[in-house]
Amino acid sequence: MSAPPSVETLIELMAKLPGLGPRSARRAVLHLLRKRSLLLLPLADLLTEVARTARECVTCGNIATEDQCPICTDPRRATGVICVVEDVADLWAMERTGAFKGRYHVLGGTLSALDDIGPEDLGLPKLSRRITDEGVSEVILALNATVDGLTTAHYIADLLEDGVLVTSLAQGVPVGGELDYLDDGTIGAALKARGRV
Amino acid sequence: MSAPPSVETLIELMAKLPGLGPRSARRAVLHLLRKRSLLLLPLADLLTEVARTARECVTCGNIATEDQCPICTDPRRATGVICVVEDVADLWAMERTGAFKGRYHVLGGTLSALDDIGPEDLGLPKLSRRITDEGVSEVILALNATVDGLTTAHYIADLLEDGVLVTSLAQGVPVGGELDYLDDGTIGAALKARGRV
Numbered sequence: 001m002s003a004p005p006s007v008e009t010l011i012e013l014m015a016k017l018p019g020l021g022p023r024s025a026r027r028a029v030l031h032l033l034r035k036r037s038l039l040l041l042p043l044a045d046l047l048t049e050v051a052r053t054a055r056e057c058v059t060c061g062n063i064a065t066e067d068q069c070p071i072c073t074d075p076r077r078a079t080g081v082i083c084v085v086e087d088v089a090d091l092w093a094m095e096r097t098g099a100f101k102g103r104y105h106v107l108g109g110t111l112s113a114l115d116d117i118g119p120e121d122l123g124l125p126k127l128s129r130r131i132t133d134e135g136v137s138e139v140i141l142a143l144n145a146t147v148d149g150l151t152t153a154h155y156i157a158d159l160l161e162d163g164v165l166v167t168s169l170a171q172g173v174p175v176g177g178e179l180d181y182l183d184d185g186t187i188g189a190a191l192k193a194r195g196r197v
Numbered sequence: 198m199s200a201p202p203s204v205e206t207l208i209e210l211m212a213k214l215p216g217l218g219p220r221s222a223r224r225a226v227l228h229l230l231r232k233r234s235l236l237l238l239p240l241a242d243l244l245t246e247v248a249r250t251a252r253e254c255v256t257c258g259n260i261a262t263e264d265q266c267p268i269c270t271d272p273r274r275a276t277g278v279i280c281v282v283e284d285v286a287d288l289w290a291m292e293r294t295g296a297f298k299g300r301y302h303v304l305g306g307t308l309s310a311l312d313d314i315g316p317e318d319l320g321l322p323k324l325s326r327r328i329t330d331e332g333v334s335e336v337i338l339a340l341n342a343t344v345d346g347l348t349t350a351h352y353i354a355d356l357l358e359d360g361v362l363v364t365s366l367a368q369g370v371p372v373g374g375e376l377d378y379l380d381d382g383t384i385g386a387a388l389k390a391r392g393r394v
Contacts, residue, residue, distance in 0.1 A: 002292035004262040010243045016236060017225040024216035030286055031215050033251055039213060040248045046207045047241035054230055065201040089227055095199035
């Protein structure tokens with residue numbers, strides 16, 4: 001063992017992070033040790049704080065440090081529209097666009113008979129309650145365009161069709177996308193959903 | 198802000214690690230939050246412990262949690278040979294081979310007139326003292342094969358030439374290397390240093 005045991009264990013733990021392997025974990029730990037006061041100490045303190053305070057928002061499922069997340073407690077966010085996403089990463093991706101001003105509902109996954117994930121596991125009864133309680137007029141389904149995502153979207157649309165407008169993200173050519181590099185399914189969907197210029 | 202401030206700051210700090218950008222830092226933080234007891238808590242504790250205890254080995258410059266590193270305190274390591282490396286990452290790389298059983302000396306850089314790094318900054322007087330104190334018979338220079346590394350190697354060889362054998366790592370074709378993909382300098386060096394089969 002060339003490094004002290006605690007440093008070796010730290011490298012092993014860091015190597016478990018997505019995007020880091022054993023080699024880059026070693027580089028990261030050496031970098032941390034070189035920048036003790038600028039990076040190592042603040043990171044240690046912050047991880048401890050986040051480990052202590054971070055939890056699920058009781059309303060939408062986003063990451064929160066209080067009972068509710070910053071979005072659910074923000075009075076400027078519209079309450080009439082809920083955007084349904086698969087997980088927190090998708091919520092953050094939506095937020096980065098700045099294009100959506102309503103509230104969210106994080107499913108935490110998709111319906112899956114194989115993995116035994118049913119409507120209760122995704123908090124769908126809670127979503128139904130929120131629609132009544134918050135006077136929601138539109139539910140936007142922003143699920144991944146995968147088979148599981150589409151199945152879940154259909155299930156939710158069926159479940160909610162009475163009394164609330166259910167919409168989903170448009171499918172088509174990505175911004176900056178070149179037709180030659182797109183798959184046939186995407187081009188077909190974009191053609192079907194073509195609009196007036 | 199879609200996440201609580203402490204989580205946003207954590208993502209910003211993680212993004213400063215080599216090998217992680219803003220996107221992979223977000224993924225890493227979400228991964229940590231999902232694996233709170235398995236990864237987040239142990240990592241927070243370990244970072245705090247390492248920040249508190251890690252320092253430079255007073256003898257060789259390796260990372261240590263005591264005054265001396267695990268290598269310098271290991272009685273099974275030969276004391277007569279010192280391997281000189283540029284930084285701790287190089288020491289760890291040498292150790293992974295398992296081919297060296299002596300002690301190390303970490304320079305922490307190379308001589309550089311441009312960056313105003315002189316012999317004292319690299320602990321070369323300390324290296325000279327170690328050679329006398331530890332009865333060293335050979336100093337192996339395992340510096341990078343860069344211009345700065347070679348300059349530093351020549352300087353150290355001149356400094357130490359009285360009373361101790363100074364050697365350096367062999368230059369040649371890397372194991373598994375294909376001639377067609379090697380640069381001319383390496384092939385030339387390998388040809389010059391050719392050996393009997």
